[in-house]
Amino acid sequence: MLSHVIEELPQLLVNGLVAGTILALPAIGFTAIYAVLRFPNFSIASHATMGAYAGYVANVWFGLPVIPSLLLAFIIPALSGVACDEVVMKPLRRTGPLTAAIAAVALTIALENVIRFFFGNDLRGYDLPVWRDWRIDLGFAFLRVGPQQVENAAISIAVMAAVFLFLAFTRTGKMMRAVADNPMLAGIKGINADTVARLGSFMGMGLVGVGGMLLGLDTSIDPLTGFRAVLSVFAAAVVGGLGSIPGAVVGAAVVGVGEELSILILDASYRTAVGFIAILVVLIFRPRGILGERAY
Amino acid sequence: MENYLVAMAVFAGLYGLMALGLNVIWGMAGMINLGLVGFMAVGAYTSALLTVRHATWPMPLGILAAVIVTATAGALVARLTAKMKGDYLAIVTLGFSEVVRIIASNEIRFTNGTDGISAIPGPWRGQVAPATFNLIFLGITALAVLVVYLICQRIRHSPYGRVLRAIRDDDQVTAVAGKPVLRFKTEAFAVGAAITGFAGALYGHYNAYIAPEGFVPLITIYIVLALTAGGTGTNAGAVIGAALVVAFMEGTRFVVAEIPGLAAVQVAAVREFLIATLLIVLLRFRPQGLFPERHIRHRLPGAS
Numbered sequence: 001m002l003s004h005v006i007e008e009l010p011q012l013l014v015n016g017l018v019a020g021t022i023l024a025l026p027a028i029g030f031t032a033i034y035a036v037l038r039f040p041n042f043s044i045a046s047h048a049t050m051g052a053y054a055g056y057v058a059n060v061w062f063g064l065p066v067i068p069s070l071l072l073a074f075i076i077p078a079l080s081g082v083a084c085d086e087v088v089m090k091p092l093r094r095t096g097p098l099t100a101a102i103a104a105v106a107l108t109i110a111l112e113n114v115i116r117f118f119f120g121n122d123l124r125g126y127d128l129p130v131w132r133d134w135r136i137d138l139g140f141a142f143l144r145v146g147p148q149q150v151e152n153a154a155i156s157i158a159v160m161a162a163v164f165l166f167l168a169f170t171r172t173g174k175m176m177r178a179v180a181d182n183p184m185l186a187g188i189k190g191i192n193a194d195t196v197a198r199l200g201s202f203m204g205m206g207l208v209g210v211g212g213m214l215l216g217l218d219t220s221i222d223p224l225t226g227f228r229a230v231l232s233v234f235a236a237a238v239v240g241g242l243g244s245i246p247g248a249v250v251g252a253a254v255v256g257v258g259e260e261l262s263i264l265i266l267d268a269s270y271r272t273a274v275g276f277i278a279i280l281v282v283l284i285f286r287p288r289g290i291l292g293e294r295a296y
Numbered sequence: 297m298e299n300y301l302v303a304m305a306v307f308a309g310l311y312g313l314m315a316l317g318l319n320v321i322w323g324m325a326g327m328i329n330l331g332l333v334g335f336m337a338v339g340a341y342t343s344a345l346l347t348v349r350h351a352t353w354p355m356p357l358g359i360l361a362a363v364i365v366t367a368t369a370g371a372l373v374a375r376l377t378a379k380m381k382g383d384y385l386a387i388v389t390l391g392f393s394e395v396v397r398i399i400a401s402n403e404i405r406f407t408n409g410t411d412g413i414s415a416i417p418g419p420w421r422g423q424v425a426p427a428t429f430n431l432i433f434l435g436i437t438a439l440a441v442l443v444v445y446l447i448c449q450r451i452r453h454s455p456y457g458r459v460l461r462a463i464r465d466d467d468q469v470t471a472v473a474g475k476p477v478l479r480f481k482t483e484a485f486a487v488g489a490a491i492t493g494f495a496g497a498l499y500g501h502y503n504a505y506i507a508p509e510g511f512v513p514l515i516t517i518y519i520v521l522a523l524t525a526g527g528t529g530t531n532a533g534a535v536i537g538a539a540l541v542v543a544f545m546e547g548t549r550f551v552v553a554e555i556p557g558l559a560a561v562q563v564a565a566v567r568e569f570l571i572a573t574l575l576i577v578l579l580r581f582r583p584q585g586l587f588p589e590r591h592i593r594h595r596l597p598g599a600s
Contacts, residue, residue, distance in 0.1 A: 034383070039383065040383045040386055040387055042330075042386075042390065088576055088580075091580055092579055092580060095579070095583060097381075097382065097383060098326075098328045098382045098383075098386065099579055099583070101328060101330065101382075101383065101386045102328070102330065102520055102575075102579065103575070103576050103579050103580075105330055105390070105513065105516070105517065106517055106520075106572040106573070106575040106576050106579075107572070107576060109513065109514055109517060109568060109569075109571075109572040110568075110569050110572035110573050110576070113565040113566070113568045113569040113572070114565075114569060116561060116562075116564075116565040117562050117565040117566065117569070120559070120561050120562075121561055230390075230394075231391050231394050231395070234387045234390070234391060235391075238384070238387060242383065242384070267402060269398070269401070269402040270398065270402060272394070272395075272398060273395050273398050273399070275391070276391045276392070276394070276395045279387065279388060279391060280376065280388075283376050283377060283380070283384065283388070284376065287379070287380055287384075
């Protein structure tokens with residue numbers, strides 16, 4: 001039993017870390033929107049799906065390679081995020097964050113069905129070059145790593161680095177952090193909350209879209225691609241502390257590795273339930289998350 | 297056609313029950329529950345598993361067990377998040393309904409997985425003609441709605457309900473006034489969850505078949521829509537709203553089918569889109585519903 005675990009462990013850890021890096025993008029998107037707009041925007045589910053389909057159109061219909069396709073997977077959900085926030089969410093946020101949360105669930109179902117209307121329920125896949133997995137001999141175990149996995153993780157890390165640089169060093173990034181930290185003080189300092197809200201939605205939903213396409217690259221695309229990942233995304237955000245961007249990264253790694261390691265003791269189909277268990281454990285023992293509810 | 301109308305009336309009653317349950321949680325106590333369909337599923341599965349798959353309990357006992365199990369689940373969920381902002385309850389309830397679906401789909405030995413549970417007994421099913429069974433069940437549903445409605449009215453007009461409304465409007469003030477807010481919140485959520493589970497159990501016994509794919513988030517939207525359309529906070533509104541939602545859902549079935557050149561999946565997509573959009577439009581333009589809750593509101597000095 002133990003030798004079996006030791007043999008499996010490196011593979012599961014690698015898979016978990018890759019899954020965690022991919023998960024980090026939508027988790028950052030969700031948590032960033034929460035930090036700026038103060039409500040859980042559940043429409044990340046359909047925006048992730050939208051990203052996956054935008055990338056699909058670019059990749060399969062127009063024959064673009066993965067990287068330019070990812071650009072479209074960012075732009076389309078980002079624009080939709082801003083539009084939906086202007087038209088649907090903004091008026092409702094005034095009624096209360098919970099009303100906005102309810103409307104976001106309705107919105108995600110509406111958008112998901114727009115996608116279903118045009119693309120149907122069929123499973124789709126990207127047009128990818130076929131690569132053979134690399135096999136690495138660790139002495140006590142073999143490690144199988146897919147080049148696509150590595151590319152996805154690398155893309156994800158690059159995007160995260162860009163987000164952190166943007167938030168740390170640009171004027172707009174600082175503005176967003178200020179609003180997340182203390183909206184009233186930011187207002188007094190003359191920061192326009194509306195602009196920051198739009199930026200938050202743009203960046204947040206864009207990241208969610210890129211995450212959605214990476215998820216699609218990892219598995220397959222259908223109108224529920226985003227929805228299936230949503231529990232893990234919530235878990236990553238809550239585990240790291242709702243509203244904290246570094247927290248979302250840490251949370252995503254914890255949830256990603258946790259989901260993979262769960263295979264040792266649970267059936268593989270319970271992977272997504274692990275995220276829920278993680279939420280419960282964190283709420284019981286450390287309600288503000290690992291890094292606490294502080295944006296950046 | 298008659299059978300169809302009776303079946304729709306039964307469904308309107310079941311949605312009415314769940315809207316009443318949501319009204320206790322959201323309308324009275326101001327707590328969010330985005331996992332209503334999860335509680336409905338827990339109720340349906342509890343009663344079905346105890347009356348057909350793992351035991352042959354009589355139906356009333358199965359339904360009672362469903363009520364107890366969902367109440368406990370509701371109390372746990374509420375208790376866990378009661379000290380946090382409502383956002384956490386939103387996330388946990390939404391997650392709860394997904395986990396219920398995952399467990400129902402994967403615990404194959406326990407729940408028969410995605411194949412679902414069939415041959416769930418119904419009152420006098422098989423002994424009477426199907427049309428008569430439909431009518432009997434309509435009677436049972438109507439009675440259930442009436443009883444739950446009266447209970448909810450009792451809660452609403454009692455001092456207990458007043459405390460719940462106070463918590464909804466400002467839980468800090470209520471706590472300062474010496475009310476055990478945590479306990480009230482937990483109890484209200486448990487009562488609402490129990491009513492939803494009760495409706496779920498009835499649904500199983502009426503439909504004779506339940507499966508995980510029947511418990512999708514769209515059903516939560518139906519229930520929220522029913523309560524919002526009727527008037528959040530009012531029990532009569534919840535019941536009337538449910539009837540309107542079922543009428544609207546069925547209406548779209550006929551209208552959308554008239555659009556030429558749509559595939560079946562597109563028809564389904566248009567209907568779901570319309571229902572979700574209707575909820576958003578209602579929340580935006582008529583959040584008080586058709587039958588607004590009546591109470592005196594004082595303007596806060598200095599508030600614009």
